Amino acid sequence: xxxxxxxxxxxxxxxxxxxxxxxxxxxxxxVYLFWYVQYPNQGLQLLLKYLSGSTLVESINGFEAEFNKxxxxxxxxxxxxxxxxxxEYFCAVSPLAGTNAGKSTFGDGxxxxxxx
Amino acid sequence: DTGVSQDxxxxxxxxxxxxxxxxxxISEHNRLYWYRQTLGQGPEFLxxxxxxxxxxxxxxxxxxFSAERPKGSFSTLEIQRTEQGDSAMYLCASTSLxxxxxxxxxxxxxxxxxx
Numbered sequence: 687x688x689x690x691x692x693x694x695x696x697x698x699x700x701x702x703x704x705x706x707x708x709x710x711x712x713x714x715x716x717v718y719l720f721w722y723v724q725y726p727n728q729g730l731q732l733l734l735k736y737l738s739g740s741t742l743v744e745s746i747n748g749f750e751a752e753f754n755k756x757x758x759x760x761x762x763x764x765x766x767x768x769x770x771x772x773x774e775y776f777c778a779v780s781p782l783a784g785t786n787a788g789k790s791t792f793g794d795g796x797x798x799x800x801x802x
Numbered sequence: 803d804t805g806v807s808q809d810x811x812x813x814x815x816x817x818x819x820x821x822x823x824x825x826x827x828i829s830e831h832n833r834l835y836w837y838r839q840t841l842g843q844g845p846e847f848l849x850x851x852x853x854x855x856x857x858x859x860x861x862x863x864x865x866x867f868s869a870e871r872p873k874g875s876f877s878t879l880e881i882q883r884t885e886q887g888d889s890a891m892y893l894c895a896s897t898s899l900x901x902x903x904x905x906x907x908x909x910x911x912x913x914x915x916x917x
């Protein structure tokens with residue numbers, strides 16, 4: 687079984703400031719890790735994912751996340767946020783293989799609010 | 803590739819009525835998932851299909867809920883005798899079993915409000 691804990695339910699930050707959204711997970715099997723973003727009244731969009739290889743993964747819009755196996759964490763960071771980054775962010779894990787492959791377990795989300 | 807689509811996007815119904823939602827996955831994806839998301843929570847797994855076979859149902863899925871994927875393509879989720887507690891966003895996602903493609907692609911969701 688898997689579980690995901692997003693340590694901050696709400697993160698307010700001023701525009702152009704750095705931000706970190708924290709995610710810890712637990713799993714008895716190897717997992718892929720994901721960050722999704724959800725804008726109001728929309729579905730989830732994949733932001734970035736860790737499958738294997740380099741533990742630092744980046745998205746096209748400046749976000750990055752680092753997989754830390756020893757701490758079972760996958761924190762999301764951005765060095766300078768924009769107003770348009772205001773959204774709900776979800777961390778998720780998914781088993782690599784087996785009958786549960788692709789079945790994601792989500793955290794409860796972190797609301798990022800970027801203020802001018 | 804047009805992505806995952808869901809219909810309707812919004813549904814308002816009265817308590818006790820039946821509702822049905824449809825999901826069209828990405829065409830080459832053989833796995834299809836249904837999730838429910840309530841306000842302030844992350845999506846919760848409801849059920850999933852591999853091709854036309856329903857492989858797992860969550861305990862969240864009461865007897866009033868039924869899902870089908872008759873030809874291994876689109877899927878429907880029906881809720882009978884709706885209750886106010888069924889109000890939520892219902893999300894569909896699809897994925898390929900290819901090891902390099904375990905990303906789930908989500909549809910825009912169907913938001914259900916039971917009055």
